[in-house]
Every structure is written in structure tokens, then in C-alpha cells.
Amino acid sequence: MRNGNLFVISGPSGAGKGTLVAQLMQRVPDAWLSVSATTRDPRDGEVDGVHYHFLTNERFEELIAQDGFLEWACYSGSYYGTPREPAVRHMEQGVQVILEIDVQGAFQVREKLPEAHLVFIEPPSMEELERRLRGRGTESEESIQKRLRAAELELSRKMEYDIQLVNDKLDVAADYLVAFVNQQAETDRG
Incomplete structure (x- = not known):
């Protein structure tokens, strides 16, 4: 059996985290892949337990008080967080647990589980990041500018991660990420 691990995947919006995690x-x-919890209302097509665990504010706050989250935050009046129990249970079963979360959350996880492997996904350049964000065609100019400012802050913390992975060529980046996960899973901790 392989060793269970926790991998935290972070990086700016548009860096390609979701695509790499899918690979x-x-x-x-x-x-x-860990499913986050939230107190916001489900959007059309979202399924409880698949896209998010949809919780009441009261239940979320109970879990905060019980240290039931590896990380959590409040955005736009709604809570978001990573439930601790399923992640730890899967790791104990020899599973490679994947969290796709923001930089702030990554360092909360590191405080609670110092053995977590932090992986930072970065774009080849800020120009490429902007091109990708504009290419989505789903965001306002204000939203794009906000995401670019956030990306600069996130990129300033990349060296605090265990590895930094430039997502320039998807197949190369995916190969590297898969190899890193497999290497950690095969490492003898005895």
C-alpha cells in the first residue's frame, strides 16, 4: 500500500490549476479530490456533496469550534472551508488527498498538517495570465484587473511552497505533477 498524503494545489486564477488537477x-x-463546504446557496446544477457540501451558518460555525476544518475563510458573507475528517480518513487509508485551494488556505493547512505538500501552479508570465483570463470571455474588465492584482500577491508567496510548477505546456506540467505525487506516495516514512 502506498503512503497517504495531502497535496495542496494553489495558484492564481487562470494558471490552469483545475485542468492540471483533472489530469x-x-x-x-x-x-x-476533497470537496469543500460552503454556506452559500447552491447555484443551478450544483449537487450537494459533489460540487460543495452545502451547510447552514450554524453547522459551519459548530465545525469551526470543533476544529473540523483544515482551513476556512469568509468571502462575500459566506463561509468556505475544507472538512478535516474525510481528508484525514482518506490519508490514513493510503490515499493521495488533493485540495485545490487559495494561498491563504494553503498556509492554514500547513499549520494544522505540517506534512502537507504544497504545490504552487504559476502561469508562464503575467501577460499569458491576462490573455487566459480575457480568453474565458466570462469576466468584466474590473474582475480581470482584480484577479491580476490578486495574482501578483499570490505569486509573491510562491517560494513558500514545496514546489513551484510553471504551467506553460500542459502535458509537461501534468507529467511533473503526477510524478511528484507518485514520488511522495512511494517514499518510505518508516
Whole structure:
């Protein structure tokens, strides 16, 4: 059996985290993607337990008080967080637990589980990041500018991560990420 691990994948919006995580999930059979909890209302098509665990404010606050989250934050009046119990249970079963969360959350996880592996996904350049964000065609100019400012802050913390991975060529970046996860899973901790 392989060793269970926790991998935190962070990086700016538009860096390609979701695409790389999808590749990782296809290529690492014992990987499990953690589902975040939130107090916001479900959007059309979102399924409880698949897209998010939708909780009441009261239940979320109970879990905060019980140290039931690896990380949590409040955005726009709604709570978001990573439930601790399923992540720890999967790790104990030898599973590679994947969290796709922001930089702030990554360092909360590191405080609670110092053995977590932090992986920072970065774009090849700020110009490429802007091109990707504009290419989505889903964001206002104000939103794009806000995401670019946030990206600069996130990039300033990348060296605090265990590895930094430039997502320039998707297949190369995915190969590197898969190899890193498999290497950690095979490392003898005895």
C-alpha cells in the first residue's frame, strides 16, 4: 500500500490549476479530490456533496469550534472551508488527498498538517495570465484587473511552497505533477 498524503494545489486564477488537477485525478488511481463546504446557496446544477457540501451558518460555525476544518475563510458573507475528517480518513487509508485551494488556505493547512505538500501552479508570465483570463470571455474588465492584482500577491508567496510548477505546456506540467505525487506516495516514512 502506498503512503497517504495531502497535496495542496494553489495558484492564481487562470494558471490552469483545475485542468492540471483533472489530469492528476485521471492519472493517479489512488487520488481523491476533497470537496469543500460552503454556506452559500447552491447555484443551478450544483449537487450537494459533489460540487460543495452545502451547510447552514450554524453547522459551519459548530465545525469551526470543533476544529473540523483544515482551513476556512469568509468571502462575500459566506463561509468556505475544507472538512478535516474525510481528508484525514482518506490519508490514513493510503490515499493521495488533493485540495485545490487559495494561498491563504494553503498556509492554514500547513499549520494544522505540517506534512502537507504544497504545490504552487504559476502561469508562464503575467501577460499569458491576462490573455487566459480575457480568453474565458466570462469576466468584466474590473474582475480581470482584480484577479491580476490578486495574482501578483499570490505569486509573491510562491517560494513558500514545496514546489513551484510553471504551467506553460500542459502535458509537461501534468507529467511533473503526477510524478511528484507518485514520488511522495512511494517514499518510505518508516
